[in-house]
Amino acid sequence: MPLSPERVLDVRDLQVSVGDHLVAVQDVSFQIGRGEAVGLVGESGSGKTLTCRAVLGLLPTTGEIDHGRIVLGDGADAVELTGARRSTWDQVRGVRLGAVFQDPASYLNPSLTVGHQLAEQLRVKAGLSRAAAHRRSVELFTEVGLHEPESVFHQYPHELSGGMLQRVLIAISVSCEPELLIADEATTALDVVIQAEILELLRRLRETHGLSLLLVTHDLAVVAETCERILVMYGGQVVESGPTAEVLGDPQHPYTRALMDVATIGNWERRTLDVIPGQPPAAGERMPGCRFAPRCRYAAAACVAGPVPLVDLETEGRSARCARLGEVLTESALEEVSA
């Protein structure tokens, strides 16, 4: 899909703490262009969900943005979301920003029909009349692939399967034509066939609605198929980013390489890199240098001496946070290690 230079999201220098001022997301910056799909990957606990929730203004009660800027839209439509008031969130969330999560049932009211919940959103957020909201709801249910949409309209969440509920939630999320849809592990709990259908639906919605997508997943294959760009997070930081094909074709950070190795041996269900000894750092864990160093087979003194910045690479749009950039992931170094 051709990219427009127009931005729908600009996140700069984001830091998020949880609990007793434990820093869980640190120094995170990225942009999403109009119509662009960006994949956010990393092990469990790497800060993907907190990053998304910071953008959505839905941090847990113990979570807060310490600093950084989150701007939705560009030019005259730009809105600063950090520190936004409730009235701003009412105009943004569910309208310009949509979201779907892993467990759709918990985002729906069990005592109201799914049609009522979508129609209500259209009435409140898009100002449609009762009759128009009903008509549009049925159209949207059809568009997201729900068969017999009129009868689905009158069903309650417990009467629908996980895949159907996710379709309902997607219909609700795109009902007000948002600029950006955040999908946080939206297909993780589904079986592979339904997962593929939902991903196909997201791809189609991108085309028909001009949606931008921030897709959080632990599945690199999904990112490879769906996203133009990838952000790899580790220990609360972005460690590598760039065009998906280039990053996955020639990773520059040992962590990205490790993720790819794990993906290749089909170990992702366990969602830890147990092929590499050690655990990822916990939120708030202070480390002077690279947060991956204790688990990195290439770690040297330079890696733990001090903070390692995210550095722009020669290839446009690529960056990586490694003290030994260009030194360790060369063909010869890899051969040496695997020998």
Ligand SMILES: Nc1ncnc2c1ncn2[C@@H]1O[C@H](COP(=O)(O)OP(=O)(O)OP(=O)(O)O)[C@@H](O)[C@H]1O
């Ligand atoms: N409400 C909370 N209270 C305390 N710590 C939290 C809270 N939410 C997240 N954390 C911690 O912050 C860090 C980042 O968590 P986050 O949920 O963003 O990771 P993630 O990459 O989305 O993981 P997963 O793939 O498991 O969802 C983790 O160390 C996690 O334990």
